[in-house]
Amino acid sequence: xxxxxxxxxxxxxxxxxxxxNCTYQTSGFNGLxxxxxxxxxxxxxxxxxxxxxxxxxGRFSSxxxxxxxxxYLLLKELQMKDSASYLCAVxxxxxxxxxxxxxxxxxx
Amino acid sequence: EAxxxxxxxxxxxxxxxTVTLRCDPISGHDNLYWYRxxxxxxxxxxxxxxxxxxxxxxxxxxxxxxxxRTGGTYSTLKVQPAELxxxxxxxxxxxxxxxxxxxxxxxFGPGTRLTVL
Numbered sequence: 001x002x003x004x005x006x007x008x009x010x011x012x013x014x015x016x017x018x019x020x021n022c023t024y025q026t027s028g029f030n031g032l033x034x035x036x037x038x039x040x041x042x043x044x045x046x047x048x049x050x051x052x053x054x055x056x057x058g059r060f061s062s063x064x065x066x067x068x069x070x071x072y073l074l075l076k077e078l079q080m081k082d083s084a085s086y087l088c089a090v091x092x093x094x095x096x097x098x099x100x101x102x103x104x105x106x107x108x
Numbered sequence: 109e110a111x112x113x114x115x116x117x118x119x120x121x122x123x124x125x126t127v128t129l130r131c132d133p134i135s136g137h138d139n140l141y142w143y144r145x146x147x148x149x150x151x152x153x154x155x156x157x158x159x160x161x162x163x164x165x166x167x168x169x170x171x172x173x174x175x176x177r178t179g180g181t182y183s184t185l186k187v188q189p190a191e192l193x194x195x196x197x198x199x200x201x202x203x204x205x206x207x208x209x210x211x212x213x214x215x216f217g218p219g220t221r222l223t224v225l
Contacts, residue, residue, distance in 0.1 A: 050211065095141065095164060
């Protein structure tokens with residue numbers, strides 16, 4: 001079976017740094033994606049990791065440890081517009097297996 | 109470039125009725141996926157088309173769901189007859205086929221919110 005866990009909710013202050021963790025147990029692994037989803041909108045791609053280590057893209061970074069089945073998404077210099085749901089998804093073949101998402105609230 | 113579009117954005121129907129959801133992928137994307145998010149749960153895979161062929165339909169809940177992609181362009185997902193537990197948001201995604209050596213980013217549509225009363 002597939003099991004992908006991430007915290008349900010997080011709150012952080014504008015300008016701060018927040019780390020959203022994701023642990024996974026899947027029958028296959030072709031990479032791990034992070035998506036951002038604002039309410040009522042399409043999930044949009046943020047990052048992809050297939051090898052261990054850190055991938056940096058502007059204010060967003062994503063880390064992967066395949067041996068630990070662990071990833072995190074790091075958001076720096078938080079802005080109000082970063083309030084959204086962040087979805088961790090594992091590619092176990094051709095399909096994506098999603099976690100339930102972490103709802104991030106950025107406060108002034 | 110237009111993104112993935114879905115129609116309708118919302119649908120409210122009564123139990124036992126039929127509903128057809130439509131997805132138009134990004135032009136040139138051979139891969140098309142259907143996903144569903146039931147309230148309080150994670151987004152779950154339903155099926156995957158490569159052009160007009162069903163590559164994987166292991167996520168389809170039961171035979172009340174029928175997906176088609178005639179001509180390999182847009183796709184429809186029909187639910188007949190609809191049940192209360194079918195309520196949720198149905199997402200469509202598409203991707204290019206760049207081979208297994210690189211990741212094929214899936215681009216998602218905004219979803220269709222289905223409510224079965």
